Amino acid sequence: xxKKTLKSKRNDFGGFFNNSLIQLVLVIWALFQLYPVIWLxxxxxxxxxxxxxxxxxxxxxxxxxxxxINYYHQKGIxxxxxxxxSTIVTVVxxxxxxxxxxxxxxxxxxxxxxxxxxxxxxxxxxxxxxIHSLIIPLYYFIARMGLLSTLWGLILPYIAFGIPFSVLMxxxxxxxxxxxxxxxxxxxxxxxxxxxxTVVVPISLGAISTVLIVNFISxxxxxxxxxxxxRDNAAKTLTVGIxxxxxxxxxxxxxxxxxxxxxxxxxxxxxxxxxxNIIKGMTAGSLKG
Amino acid sequence: xxxxxxxxxxKWKGYGPWIFLGFDNYIKLFTIDKNFFVALRxxxxxxxxxxxxxxxxxxxxxxxxxxxxxxxxxxxxxxxLPVVLSGVVVSMLWLKIVDPYGLLNTFLSILHLENLxxxxxxxSGLAMGIIIAVAIWWGNGYxxxxxxxxxxxxxxxxxxxxxxxxxxxxxxxVSITVPLLKNVFSTLILLTVISSFKVFDIVWIITxxxxxxxxxxxGTQLYENAFRNQRFGYASVIAVIMFLISILFSIIYIKVTAxxxxxxxx
Numbered sequence: 001x002x003k004k005t006l007k008s009k010r011n012d013f014g015g016f017f018n019n020s021l022i023q024l025v026l027v028i029w030a031l032f033q034l035y036p037v038i039w040l041x042x043x044x045x046x047x048x049x050x051x052x053x054x055x056x057x058x059x060x061x062x063x064x065x066x067x068x069i070n071y072y073h074q075k076g077i078x079x080x081x082x083x084x085x086s087t088i089v090t091v092v093x094x095x096x097x098x099x100x101x102x103x104x105x106x107x108x109x110x111x112x113x114x115x116x117x118x119x120x121x122x123x124x125x126x127x128x129x130x131i132h133s134l135i136i137p138l139y140y141f142i143a144r145m146g147l148l149s150t151l152w153g154l155i156l157p158y159i160a161f162g163i164p165f166s167v168l169m170x171x172x173x174x175x176x177x178x179x180x181x182x183x184x185x186x187x188x189x190x191x192x193x194x195x196x197x198t199v200v201v202p203i204s205l206g207a208i209s210t211v212l213i214v215n216f217i218s219x220x221x222x223x224x225x226x227x228x229x230x231r232d233n234a235a236k237t238l239t240v241g242i243x244x245x246x247x248x249x250x251x252x253x254x255x256x257x258x259x260x261x262x263x264x265x266x267x268x269x270x271x272x273x274x275x276x277n278i279i280k281g282m283t284a285g286s287l288k289g
Numbered sequence: 290x291x292x293x294x295x296x297x298x299x300k301w302k303g304y305g306p307w308i309f310l311g312f313d314n315y316i317k318l319f320t321i322d323k324n325f326f327v328a329l330r331x332x333x334x335x336x337x338x339x340x341x342x343x344x345x346x347x348x349x350x351x352x353x354x355x356x357x358x359x360x361x362x363x364x365x366x367x368x369x370l371p372v373v374l375s376g377v378v379v380s381m382l383w384l385k386i387v388d389p390y391g392l393l394n395t396f397l398s399i400l401h402l403e404n405l406x407x408x409x410x411x412x413s414g415l416a417m418g419i420i421i422a423v424a425i426w427w428g429n430g431y432x433x434x435x436x437x438x439x440x441x442x443x444x445x446x447x448x449x450x451x452x453x454x455x456x457x458x459x460x461x462x463v464s465i466t467v468p469l470l471k472n473v474f475s476t477l478i479l480l481t482v483i484s485s486f487k488v489f490d491i492v493w494i495i496t497x498x499x500x501x502x503x504x505x506x507x508g509t510q511l512y513e514n515a516f517r518n519q520r521f522g523y524a525s526v527i528a529v530i531m532f533l534i535s536i537l538f539s540i541i542y543i544k545v546t547a548x549x550x551x552x553x554x555x
Contacts, residue, residue, distance in 0.1 A: 019358070022353050022356065022358055023358065023359070023360075025353065026350075026353055026354070026358070026364050029350065029368070030364060030367045030368070032426070033367055033368055033370065033371060033426065033430075034367050034370070036382055036383075036386060036392070037370070037371075037382070039392065040382055040385075052390065055390075055391075055392065055395045056392075056395065056396075056399075121543075124539075124543055125536075125539060125543075127539070128483060128535050128536060128538065128539025128542065129532065129535060129536070129539075130483075130486070130487045130531050130532065130535045131487070132487060132489070132507070132508055132511050132527075132528060132531050133528040133529070133531050133532035133535070134528075135511075135515070135528070136515055136521055136524060136525055136528055139515075139516075140521075217373055220375070221373075221374070221375035221376065221377075223375065223376055223377055223489070223490040224489050224490065224508070224512070227512075228512075228516055238375075239375050239376075239377045239378075239490075240377075242377060242378070242381070243377065243381075243494070245381070246381055246384070246494070253385065256381075256385075257385070260378055260381055260382060263375070263377070263378050264374060264378050267373050267374050267375065267378075268370070268373075268374075270373070271370060271373045275366055275369070278369075278373065279365070279369060279434055282372075282431070282434060283434055283435055283438040
């Protein structure tokens with residue numbers, strides 16, 4: 001018995017030495033993950049020659065010229081417009097998407113209709129289809145509708161791409177709802193629609209925010225589709241637009257890094273505020289399968 | 290999708306009429322076009338290494354964090370952060386890391402390891418390695434979160450019991466954690482495989498498929514054929530092949546999750 005406890009203690013990670021060893025490993029990995037981003041931030045406040053000669057050094061003074069947005073606009077990198085476009089596309093898409101998927105998810109979970117199981121299997125199948133396989137026909141459709149280089153040309157497909165995952169997630173959530181609650185309300189003469197807005201939506205705010213957040217991230221960061229549809233500078237989104245910095249400032253690191261910072265800041269603020277929901281939402285949808 | 294399939298039998302330049310070619314596009318792809326096989330091979334290499342790398346790193350981090358270590362919430366926050374960044378931003382940042390005068394080479398010279406310095410994107414093997422490294426840097430937090438969520442569902446008492454029986458930490462991980470996380474492993478492997486096959490943005494921005502086509506993957510091939518060279522019909526063949534590959538994995542995925550569901554109910 002004594003031997004056993006001794007042995008288990010020696011192999012346990014609980015000891016002080018082991019504990020600090022783990023901390024060391026984690027700190028090193030955290031630096032690897034975080035340092036490039038931190039470096040990006042402080043280096044963007046240095047003039048290019050300083051960045052290049054003293055790569056790791058902190059800025060000696062606050063150099064703000066890299067952030068002269070008007071100058072970029074004159075050069076054709078209209079970063080303010082890209083930011084606006086990304087915001088409009090993302091917000092409009094997730095609002096419509098969530099609204100549609102709420103109703104569809106509720107219907108699938110709680111209303112009986114023929115072909116329901118088939119629909120669910122179909123939706124699961126849709127998740128697996130890569131955007132690449134659809135991009136050529138979608139490009140063709142959007143060109144035919146005259147929506148190339150418009151924000152709607154992005155919003156519509158983004159809604160379509162988000163539907164399978166969001167509907168499935170919401171319907172698994174609605175399934176846990178007690179049927180008695182719905183039946184009781186129905187007996188009182190409440191319609192499905194009214195019940196939906198007065199009872200179901202208010203108590204599902206957690207699930208709704210998850211859908212909003214997960215779709216926000218994927219749409220805000222979407223690249224390939226945006227690259228194909230919106231070639232016109234006025235309709236570019238941020239992910240495609242900041243590539244302009246890659247084209248024009250290959251060796252001029254200052255503006256390049258400042259452009260990246262402008263692109264990164266919204267994501268980081270969003271993450272800082274919602275990281276709990278993001279972490280929960282990312283795993284919740286898929287773990288249940 | 291049906292239209293993609295249809296178009297794969299035609300020649301179309303993005304405007305004008307569709308010219309029927311029968312199976313010509315397919316024949317050309319499989320016999321003449323060496324680029325396609327390079328891209329397919331690269332996609333497979335990328336998928337294998339990215340899946341193994343992301344899962345391995347994610348799993349190790351999750352285990353370390355799950356030891357109820359101090360500051361574990363901060364670590365979780367930091368490790369997951371890259372996942373919310375866009376591929377464009379991540380790639381453009383990494384371009385400055387692997388630049389000949391970039392962070393990596395400068396860091397090596399500080400360590401007096403000048404002989405390890407490279408022009409990282411100049412040869413295709415090295416460039417592919419960099420792309421995989423970027424993908425792991427970007428995605429390991431995603432795996433970690435899944436493992437962590439799975440681990441926190443495991444009953445603490447099982448570990449306590451094993452501890453009393455004298456099982457070492459390593460032993461507890463191998464014979465308790467891993468088997469109980471079987472579902473998480475299978476889900477993650479499939480999700481990562483499917484998303485790796487679709488990789489586009491990091492390859493496109495870091496190497497443009499270069500040097501000399503050495504890092505082309507299916508995604509970049511498709512984009513180049515369709516939207517740069519206006520060969521929509523030909524690109525559709527690649528789209529069809531990518532579709533078949535992902536459908537294959539989706540079917541496996543549905544089978545596996547259905548199986549898990551059955552086990553859970555039993």
